């Protein structure tokens with residue numbers, strides 16, 4: 542007799558995941574994430590409830606222990622905070638800081654469902670999707686982003702980009718992923734859950750819950766974590782190849798839920814934006830300082846880095862940070878809402894270069910500025926040397942977020958030897974542009990670059 546051949550499906554094996562190319566170091570991920578997290582903590586209403594935080598940290602710690610060795614970066618520090626916000630959402634920043642909305646915990650049916658979202662977020666961090674995305678050049682260069690996080694927003698924008706209502710400029714920069722990254726985060730997330738002792742199918746369930754919430758609550762998460770297609774089945778298929786190791790459930794989920802239900806309701810995104818506005822995060826009131834002095838004819842030379850010598854009007858002060866600012870008194874100031882206003886003067890920074898084509902790299906830089914300055918309009922550009930090097934100066938108009946008045950901007954760029962882009966951004970009110978442009982031109986001609 543002939544033995545019947547039993548055809549079984551091909552044996553399920555766990556998906557092998559490879560991290561994308563990344564030209565940034567893990568230490569850079571950490572730096573970006575830490576700076577952004579500090580801003581988010583200032584701008585968002587943190588729940589700050591010891592008991593709830595402790596539980597989220599317990600769950601998070603177990604998941605982090607489940608990260609496969611190849612994706613466990615020594616430098617990364619995973620932290621977990623709960624935001625007192627109603628909309629279902631969660632996000633994690635490069636290098637490890639994670640923020641979970643209270644609405645996410647309230648919408649979940651089990652601890653493992655919350656763990657599912659957290660495992661997904663941890664996977665984005667471990668796979669370094671934020672900086673991998675920047676490496677691909679899909680998004681804007683890191684140097685300028687760092688500058689923006691530091692509060693030195695180019696183009697006269699009041700307040701840090703994060704302070705701008707619900708725009709969360711940086712958030713959308715690092716927290717919006719493509720479908721390929723989503724697939725990876727789903728699969729690695731499932732693997733991390735199983736290794737940590739949670740059933741990965743619960744992640745699939747949570748995504749179903751999020752999609753079902755719809756309305757004003759669901760889409761926020763889904764817009765930054767788009768469904769790569771067939772998400773639910775793909776996660777369950779991966780889950781079938783995984784063995785859940787032990788049981789990580791803390792048994793505290795119900796206690797946490799009860800505690801939350803005893804508190805005043807979480808704030809909505811609109812309420813949070815309104816509060817930020819009240820505290821000066823976003824200004825609609827003209828706060829233009831009076832009597833900002835015109836550029837002095839006398840000059841003063843600074844040597845801010847090893848490779849730069851810059852001569853500016855003597856009544857401009859240098860302010861440090863990732864992006865240097867040279868401004869007269871009143872032209873660059875703290876707006877009281879945790880941000881800064883920049884209406885008169887010059888900023889100097891370095892952006893990660895890439896294309897080798899100065900026009901293209903400059904366009905990308907300006908597109909980055911436009912993200913936090915929606916009224917930025919180009920008025921043409923011209924070849925102009927910068928410190929004796931081939932350079933490009935682009936003139937733009939903008940509406941100052943601080944004054945609501947028209948301002949003129951000149952963005953000048955040139956390459957450093959390492960391929961990065963040195964940029965100068967001159968800003969002044971439209972009606973003072975002539976005086977300022979003359980000063981900017983002198984600076985461009987006289988600066989010395991010795992990299």
Ligand SMILES: [Zn+2]
Pocket residue numbers: 661665718722723726765766767
């Ligand atoms: Zn995602």
